C-alpha cells in the first residue's frame with residue numbers, strides 16, 4: 716500500500732537565494748494517484764512541479780523520489796538520470812521552454828530517441844498521440860510558429876511519447892479550446908486507470924474533481940494551506956476566495972445588482 720512516488724518534508728526553495736518560492740512544504744504522493752495543485756499566481760506550484768521533475772533541489776528539507784532521497788549530484792550519473800527521465804515526465808507551463816527543435820516532428824521524437832526507445836514502439840506511440848491530440852498536420856511546422864494552444868498540444872505530445880510512469884502537467888489546459896480540454900482530461904483519466912501517477916497544477920476548477928484523488932492548495936505564503944479530497948476543497952468557498960481561486964462577481968439581473976462569489980465551476984447535481 717505504502718508505495719510513494721514523492722515525499723517532501725519541510726522543503727524550502729528560493730531562486731538565486733533571494734526569491735522565496737517554497738516555504739516549508741510537506742507532501743506524500745502515492746504512486747498511481749491523481750494529484751492536483753491549485754493556488755494563486757506565484758504561490759509556488761510550478762516550482763514544486765520542477766522539483767518533482769528533478770530540475771531543482773531543496774535549499775532545506777528532504778525530497779525523496781521512489782523512496783530514495785535526492786541530491787543534485789545524483790543527476791551527474793547518466794544511468795540514474797536516464798532512468799529517472801524515463802519514469803517522470805513534465806509538461807511545462809510555458810511550451811516555449813520545452814520545444815526547441817526545428818520541426819514539431821523532431822521535437823516529438825526527441826525524447827524517445829534520446830532515451831533509446833525501440834523504433835517500432837516509437838511509431839506505435841506516435842500514431843496514438845497524433846490521433847488523440849489531432850496534430851498530424853503540424854508535424855513539419857516550426858514549433859515557434861504555432862498558436863499557443865497548438866504549442867501546448869505539441870508539448871503534451873512530446874511528454875506522452877516518453878510514456879512515463881509519473882506524468883506531471885503544469886496548467887495543461889490553459890488556453891485550450893473546450894473540446895481539446897475534454898480530450899486531455901479523458902487522456903489523463905485513462906493514463907491513471909492504466910496505473911500512471913498524474914500530477915497536475917491548474918487554475919481550471921471545473922476540471923479538478925475528475926483529475927484528483929487529493930487536491931493541495933498553495934497559499935501566497937508559498938506553502939500548503941489545505942489538502943483533501945476534491946469535493947471537500949471545492950466546497951470550501953472561504954478557502955478558495957482567500958487564495959484567489961474564485962472572485963466576487965457582480966452582475967445586473969432584472970434591474971438588481973447581485974454580488975456573489977463566482978466559482979467558475981458548474982455544479983448542477985440535480986440534472
Ligand SMILES: Nc1ncnc2c1ncn2[C@@H]1O[C@H](COP(=O)(O)OP(=O)(O)OP(=O)(O)O)[C@@H](O)[C@H]1O
Pocket residue numbers: 730731734735736754755756757758759760761762763808
Ligand atoms: N526564475 C525565477 N527567478 C526568480 N523568481 C522566480 C522564478 N520563477 C519563479 N519565481 C518566484 O517564485 C515564486 C513562485 O513562483 P511559481 O512560478 O512557482 O508560482 P506559480 O504558483 O506556478 O504561479 P502561476 O500560477 O503564475 O504559474 C514567485 O514569487 C515567483 O516570483
Ligand SMILES: [Mg+2]
Pocket residue numbers: 760761762808885
Ligand atoms: Mg506556474
